[in-house]
Amino acid sequence: MVKITLVAGARPNFMKIAPIIHSLQRRSNLGAKLSFRLIHTGQHYDKKMSGDFFEQLNIPEPDTNLAAGGGTQAEQTATIMIAFEKELLANKPDLVIVVGDVTSTLACSITAKKLCIDVAHVEGGIRSGDLSMPEEINRMVTDSISDHFFTTSEIANQNLLKAGVGQERIHFVGNTMIDTLLANRSRFKRPEGEIFEQLEAQRYFVLTMHRPANVDQEGQLKAMIDAIIAGSNDMPIIFPVHPRTAKNLENLGISHKNLFMVDPLGYLEFNYLVENALAVITDSGGITEEASVMNVPCLTLRDNTERAETIQLGTNELVGTDPQHLGPYMEKLMKGDWKTYQGIPLWDGKTAARIVDKILEIYG
Structure with missing residues (x-):
């Protein structure tokens, strides 16, 4: 049985994690030996900033909410780490999956690794080169300690290779946010x-x-x-x-x-x-x-x-x-003189399925 802990904390996380949840549920229903716990860190605590997303994207209620709330980035990071450590000690998984580049991603990655639990970073490897952005710090730290990277582009792959990450830990799968977009496009209102x-x-x-x-x-x-x-x-x-x-x-x-x-x-x-x-x-x-x-x-x-x-x-x-x-x-x-979409490789709505396939291959 592969035990997975999924972390969501801020608005973009919910869009990225929803298709992974749905894919895990499908594979489990087909007999795959896996289970998951969904952790909401509470980083976004306003109803409009988080609650609606769980309802609209058909994400199950979290197994626990760490209720990190507001405060400075340091305060929020500390609050999440303290609460997430208790969660992991009570329910130790084989793998923690973090998504994106928010405070929750950084805090939960560090906490998991200090408990010697593997971390997979969905959307790993992207870089702006701008260290004035809190998100860039979060990306760099998370990627420096993650075990596996699920990447959205060849550019991200190259960034990780340049940082010394082995090719066997880089998994080019596409973009789960686009999975969510394509799955829900007919429901836009x-x-x-x-x-x-x-x-x-x-x-x-x-x-x-x-x-x-x-x-x-x-x-x-x-x-x-x-x-x-x-x-x-x-x-x-x-x-x-x-x-x-x-x-x-x-x-x-x-x-x-x-x-x-x-x-x-x-x-x-x-x-x-x-x-x-x-x-x-x-x-x-x-x-x-x-x-x-x-x-x-x-x-x-x-x-x-x-x-x-x-x-x-x-x-x-x-x-x-x-x-x-x-x-x-x-x-x-x-003037109507704007470029058109040329198609980005693997942004096809099937990213989450590729992620779950790879997890079962590695940990199954």
């Missing part, structure tokens, strides 16, 4: 509310911003939003606002007739908006992947990316964090 009912397909923008470089400096935040509005041709801009960003926007008193700041949306509602938008403007890595596969133009407000394949083969362009650089990209978009 228009959000409820007058704002959303009035939207016309390809006649509005979706905006997301949460990175400190964009939202924590009031002058930068205002200048970027002004630049987006200036280039929008008066089309509606739908901006689901991260809780931290909402506070900064409130302090600035930002408002405009075609800027609609809304609460965070469920997975099915948000991706409905993305699929039907003229373009997405974002500083999120995961959204660049989803937008590319849905062939929706994507403008990334960052100076670097850990997902270069979305630029090389997808619909993503790296605009940067200087608001003055946005204008030419918006003009290009309005």
